[in-house]
Amino acid sequence: MILPIRSFGDPVLRKVGHEIGQDYPHLEELIANMFETMHSASGIGLAAPQIGLDIRLFCVDVSPLAEDEDYEDIAEELKNFRKVFINAKILEESGAEWKFNEGCLSIPDVREDVKRKETILIEYFDENFVKHTETFSDIRARVIQHEYDHxxxxxxxxxxxxxxxxxxxxxxxxxxxxxxxxxxxxRFPK
Ligand SMILES: [Zn+2]
Known part of the structure; x- marks a missing residue:
């Protein structure tokens, strides 16, 4: 099911998400709906606050970027980079800051360069509640940093x-x- 994406100005986008447990109601369906919503909007990441839930959950699917010649060198890795992050915690950000022209499904038609560090160390649970501690760099770290912000x-x-x-x-x-x-x-606040 495609869910409406909350726009800039919606108070839910300003809430700090709370952690969820394995017993969170209809979690599997929620995650499926988030991927469907994100794909239907041609997004490469979507966080729960963007569909109205102040919980620590976001999804990333950067596979469309595998077609982009800017990412030729990592096309294989991007092709399969579809992940769910639950209760994520960035433990460390390192490396040089680099600029990337970011956009957001909640803020249509606005794109601006944002500086972020190149590498992150992040702890999270996947959709099966298996805990991971992993390091990500390049555009993958960038998308995760953007969603983590949400x-x-x-x-x-x-x-x-x-x-x-x-x-x-x-x-x-x-x-x-x-x-x-x-x-x-x-969905707009007014
Ligand atoms: Zn966003």
């Missing part, structure tokens, strides 16, 4: 300089009012 109540626009923030302010105000055209299902 379960902390942070949006990529929070990372912008104050000048850039001023420049996107008008666009964000329009999004909050639903004054934006998107080809996927969204």
């Amino acid at each position: 379960i902390e109540g942070t949006l990529f626009t929070d990372h912008l300089s104050s000048l850039k923030k001023k420049l996107v302010k008008g666009k964000l105000a329009k999004i909050m009012q639903g004054d934006v055209s998107v080809n996927y299902k969204m």
